[in-house]
Amino acid sequence: MANKHIFGPNYSNFDTSYRYETSWLFSPTVLFIIRGFLSLYAFTTIFTIFGYNGANGLSENSERSFSYFTNLTYWGLAFYFLFAALHSGSYAFTGTPLLARWPKVLQIAHGMFYSTIVVYPWIVTIVFWALLYSSFDSPFSTWTNTSQHALNAVYALFEIIFPRTDPLPFIDLVPVVVILALYLGLAYVTHATQGFYVYSFLDNTKNSSGVVAGYIVGILVGSVIIFIIVRYLIVFRIWVTEKKLGMTGKFSCRGVSRAVEADAEKGLNRPSAEAEVH
Template sequence: MAIGRGPFAFGTDIWDPSHRFETSWLLSPWALFFCRALFSLYIFTTLVFILAWYCITGATRCTASQNQFSYFTSLTYWGLGFYFLAAAIHTFTYARSGTALLDRFPRPLQALHSAFYTTIIVYPFVVTIVFWGRLYSGHWFTVEFEGWSNISQHAMNSVFALFEIVVARTNPPPAIHMLWLIVVLALYLSLAYITDATKGFYPYDFLDPAKQHAFVAAYVFGIAVGCLILFGVAWGLVWLRRYITETKLGLDGKFAHARAQLSDPDIEMAKHTELLPRESMPRQSMQQGRPV
């Protein structure tokens, strides 16, 4: 499945012919749906509890909750929650009918889902590395709420990202997504300075020119370069997972029953589109009538 060569091109080939976004080499579609739905529920429960906690206990009451939306950590965690919610819905519709809701979307929305996937396998690692490497003070563990919230947002976020890298059948993301990763980071940088102009504080002290002076540019450039490096790492891990599970172990994937009903022309199209013969020609079980 190709998204297109240019930054605004969506491609004209068949979209995700072997349902990579809704299937796993390890879990059945129903099990994958359950995991994604559970992750989404945990993430949203965490976010709502944190907002409520700050409203109830914070010195500035709900102002502290409102300020959460200025932090990249919080925004990316919301992104994780919405991704797993959307992915769970698409996986559910595929497991139930053999056709994912995503398959019926216009191509631009399908391409956006692909880009959304790329953000959730890259940004959580940026958040985790920056927090533990630059922002961690060493005292959060003495307060139960701070310990739990930091583990949830700065450690489990990367666990969720690893799940999508290792367990799903997705292809390595297209290189053009690197551009959009940097664009989103630039937009967040704008938000940080808007926050200072409207609320009088910087979400992160390394963005404050009054404190860091010329080092602000070094921090911004370093995080951008680090993001691109992490994109390369994530790309390599996805490629390695696909190579080991499909090429070496022959684990083509666990499909819904309708997967076995693909006509020969469709299978051949999938074969030539994704360049992976194994996945496109699942072995049939004569007793069950489905891939094994």
């Protein structure tokens, strides 16, 4: 029987074996702790920047921060890891994750949210270091930029490698592209209402319309390429960890039977000895 999970999650039968909440390497409790720590670090970074700006007469920078794709995606990482931690923790301690109790529309939204947080950080990192970086003028600037333009990719890589998530379904390309398009609109609304361009390459007074269009199309095409690369990295991870190494997952003792049965229906035929319970 073909492994259906290789082709991506079926939103009509969402996450029956708790792949968003579990890992092939870490127990649900450890995954909960790691995700919680990563969320805490991201929120700490955000509010430390706000505090620094407020203490140094730079409150306008905080107000303007919501116009920057970097900051919006970093908020996204902070909130995703917060909810992912809650899902893993609730599964570890009760056997039924919070995600399984949500309405279907919120479950689907979480799946799409996952797709954005493993794609967008790579766009932010590549664009920043390739087009925007010049130098850092202080240790504080070095730390904040490293956190938001380098560690953000580490966050994405963690979620690609360690959870048992399915490959990104191609339908999730739609929200990934639509959100990018909406952000482009926000960037020009910001210029129209506040008088500044969030990114210099969008400035059509300094660049020709053809150059600006080239950047926009390039980022769009790049996002599609990154999406496909991420999807097949996850396919590769599943193949290596589950098919070759037999590391099919670590589960809560309160919920392992359902997870084993759900994966068996997908053709994994997990031996009971391989279903590690924690």
